[in-house]
Amino acid sequence: MNPRSQRTQELVAEDRAHLWHPFSQASEWESEDALIVERAEGRWLFDTDGNRYLDGISSLWVNVHGHRHPEVDKAIIRQLGLIAHTTLLGLGSPPSIELARRLAGLCPGDLVRVFYSDNGSTSVEVALKMAYQYFQQRGRPGDAARTRFIAFTDAYHGDTVGSVSLGGIDLFHGIYKPLLFDALRAPYPYCYRCPLGKAQGTCSDACLQRLEEILAVHGSETAALVIEPLVQGAAGIITAPPGHFRSVADMCKRHGVLLICDEVATGFGRTGTMFACQQEGVVPDFLCLAKGISAGYLPLAATVTTDEVYDVFRGPYAAHRTFYHGHSYTGNALACAAAIASLDVFLNEKVLEGLPDKVQRLRDRLGERIASHPNVGDLRQCGLMVGIELVADRFTKAGLPLEDRIGRQVILEARKLGVMIRSLGDVVVLMPPLAITGEEIDFLVDVTARSIDAILGRAQ
Numbered sequence: 320m321n322p323r324s325q326r327t328q329e330l331v332a333e334d335r336a337h338l339w340h341p342f343s344q345a346s347e348w349e350s351e352d353a354l355i356v357e358r359a360e361g362r363w364l365f366d367t368d369g370n371r372y373l374d375g376i377s378s379l380w381v382n383v384h385g386h387r388h389p390e391v392d393k394a395i396i397r398q399l400g401l402i403a404h405t406t407l408l409g410l411g412s413p414p415s416i417e418l419a420r421r422l423a424g425l426c427p428g429d430l431v432r433v434f435y436s437d438n439g440s441t442s443v444e445v446a447l448k449m450a451y452q453y454f455q456q457r458g459r460p461g462d463a464a465r466t467r468f469i470a471f472t473d474a475y476h477g478d479t480v481g482s483v484s485l486g487g488i489d490l491f492h493g494i495y496k497p498l499l500f501d502a503l504r505a506p507y508p509y510c511y512r513c514p515l516g517k518a519q520g521t522c523s524d525a526c527l528q529r530l531e532e533i534l535a536v537h538g539s540e541t542a543a544l545v546i547e548p549l550v551q552g553a554a555g556i557i558t559a560p561p562g563h564f565r566s567v568a569d570m571c572k573r574h575g576v577l578l579i580c581d582e583v584a585t586g587f588g589r590t591g592t593m594f595a596c597q598q599e600g601v602v603p604d605f606l607c608l609a610k611g612i613s614a615g616y617l618p619l620a621a622t623v624t625t626d627e628v629y630d631v632f633r634g635p636y637a638a639h640r641t642f643y644h645g646h647s648y649t650g651n652a653l654a655c656a657a658a659i660a661s662l663d664v665f666l667n668e669k670v671l672e673g674l675p676d677k678v679q680r681l682r683d684r685l686g687e688r689i690a691s692h693p694n695v696g697d698l699r700q701c702g703l704m705v706g707i708e709l710v711a712d713r714f715t716k717a718g719l720p721l722e723d724r725i726g727r728q729v730i731l732e733a734r735k736l737g738v739m740i741r742s743l744g745d746v747v748v749l750m751p752p753l754a755i756t757g758e759e760i761d762f763l764v765d766v767t768a769r770s771i772d773a774i775l776g777r778a779q
């Protein structure tokens with residue numbers, strides 16, 4: 320590690336004086352030697368003192384093809400020579416049109432209508448409002464009564480008030496309860512710690528039965544169900560058993576409830592296919608995309624829906640069917656140019672075709688180096704998304720003391736060894752860019768294993 324320069328020290332002091340960091344305890348942040356990232360090459364980040372770190376969480380789950388990919392860089396610079404931004408309120412722009420056409424071709428089934436916003440939270444917020452308004456104006460008997468939403472335990476859909484209402488992580492969302500609308504809550508299959516108290520493997524899909532009960536009572540008053548398909552990200556990379564998602568989708572269909580798939584985290588290859596919903600042959604009514612959509616370069620989101628939904632919003636102005644929602648930077652031209660270039664890279668570099676080997680190598684290395692550690696209670700993987708749940712005792716599943724901040728200690732240790740990762744409580748998360756190489760996968764897992772050993776003792 321290079322020593323801290325005078326410049327770094329000054330930046331840290333100014334950061335402490337003026338910034339408020341997201342999802343960070345200020346007292347903890349102020350007591351640490353903050354790391355200031357200045358530049359990147361491919362999968363590697365460099366701090367202001369020239370130390371390099373493997374980007375093991377894709378800069379918070381957004382980066383896809385590595386940093387400074389020449390084709391994405393070029394596309395943004397080319398677009399900058401034309402215009403950086405113009406509004407989509409009442410005007411069109413070539414990059415937003417081309418990207419919408421490309422997304423319509425890529426998304427499953429009849430998902431052909433694209434509404435842009437800026438981030439994952441707003442992509443869900445948009446779907447939520449569209450689903451609600453759809454039933455208010457479709458005009459079939461019983462439609463107007465469909466005003467409620469079903470979401471899952473431990474769900475995370477973002478930080479705007481609508482998205483927080485759908486969220487189920489008490490630590491993040493509890494304090495805002497008085498501000499939120501009341502979502503119906505179905506259990507997500509967090510099988511390691513079953514929300515229904517069932518033993519793993521003996522539950523006969525009890526969480527699906529519970530959802531069926533909720534739908535039986537509340538289906539006719541429900542507009543939509545919102546789900547993170549295959550894997551809940553922020554809850555700690557909770558992987559659902561095969562077929563669970565498909566069953567949820569089928570139930571929604573039977574009860575006339577719209578299905579909103581929040582693929583903000585899982586979209587763009589992260590689970591091994593372009594979209595997670597494709598793995599179980601599900602075509603939702605709304606597909607929420609953000610994070611990887613712009614390859615991790617610029618804020619951009621899309622809520623993709625069907626023309627059947629769109630048609631309900633058409634009509635004479637005075638009929639008040641307009642969707643009154645939009646943001647200043649909706650459909651930003653630079654971000655759309657980056658997203659188009661990213662889709663080209665997916666094709667030209669056969670990114671999806673290269674994933675199975677990487678996913679398997681990651682699985683093998685985790686199995687060899689981490690799975691048997693006595694403090695690893697559960698090891699979950701879906702594609703290139705990994706959650707390593709650390710516990711005090713793997714037999715009783717007792718958690719580690721909150722105040723010890725073990726997950727955090729592990730990631731700080733990994734940083735010293737040249738890997739940037741993050742933890743969600745005591746779940747250590749690995750989510751490398753799709754462009755990670757085989758050797759880098761080995762390094763990522765090796766450093767993670769050594770960091771767990773350093774903090775919790777060596778595996779026997």
Ligand SMILES: Cc1ncc(COP(=O)(O)O)c(C=O)c1O
Pocket residue numbers: 438439440441443475476477478547552553581582583584585609610
């Ligand atoms: C599944 C899911 N939905 C929504 C969001 C919110 O996205 P953003 O942080 O871009 O608002 C996230 C962020 O992690 C997410 O994982």
